[in-house]
Amino acid sequence: MKLFRSTAARLLCAxxxxxxxxxxxxxxxxxFDPDLHDYSGPQLVTFIDTDAxxxxxxxxxxxxxxxSNAVLGMVVPMxxxxxxxxxxxxxxAPLRAGLGQVIAVAGLLAGPDAMLGHELRxxxxxxxxxxxxxxxGKAN
Numbered sequence: 001m002k003l004f005r006s007t008a009a010r011l012l013c014a015x016x017x018x019x020x021x022x023x024x025x026x027x028x029x030x031x032f033d034p035d036l037h038d039y040s041g042p043q044l045v046t047f048i049d050t051d052a053x054x055x056x057x058x059x060x061x062x063x064x065x066x067x068s069n070a071v072l073g074m075v076v077p078m079x080x081x082x083x084x085x086x087x088x089x090x091x092x093a094p095l096r097a098g099l100g101q102v103i104a105v106a107g108l109l110a111g112p113d114a115m116l117g118h119e120l121r122x123x124x125x126x127x128x129x130x131x132x133x134x135x136x137g138k139a140n
Contacts, residue, residue, distance in 0.1 A: 041087065045123055048092045051100030056092045057081035079104035080115050082122035089123035091116075 050056050054077035061070035064083050073081075079100070080093035093115060094100025101112050108115060 043123060044088045045120070046088070046090045047095060048090065049095040050092060051094055051098050051103075053079050053081065053092050053094055053100055053104070060090060060092055077107075079107050080119050082119045084123055084126055091119045091123070093119055 048056060054073060057078040057080070058070050058073040060081065060083050061067075061073060064085065066083065069078075069081070072078075080091070082092075083090045094104055095112070095116070097112075104115055105111060110118070
């Protein structure tokens, strides 16, 4: 039984490495042309590193009164999320290598750097796409 777990774990790591290193890993999620914004001053960004981002995202949305994203997170689990408020921003994402990043890469077809850049852009641009469609353009 130990041999199977070890072999399965190795296969999972190898598959993750192929997906993370593949040329399509930066697909739509990490590709964007930022709009020009005036500098609005410094912003405190807090990072929450977790392999259970979908649960943390629902909890963060509910805690901050973002009912639409809390409900959306129960229907379509988010692999990373951001909540902005004034000059503070919280990012929940799997930052270290592990199961959370494997799930994120499989769900987004984007590597960890693209995912983090996408979430940081939420802090800077304040909701640059409609809820639930990370590949869409800016929501006006």
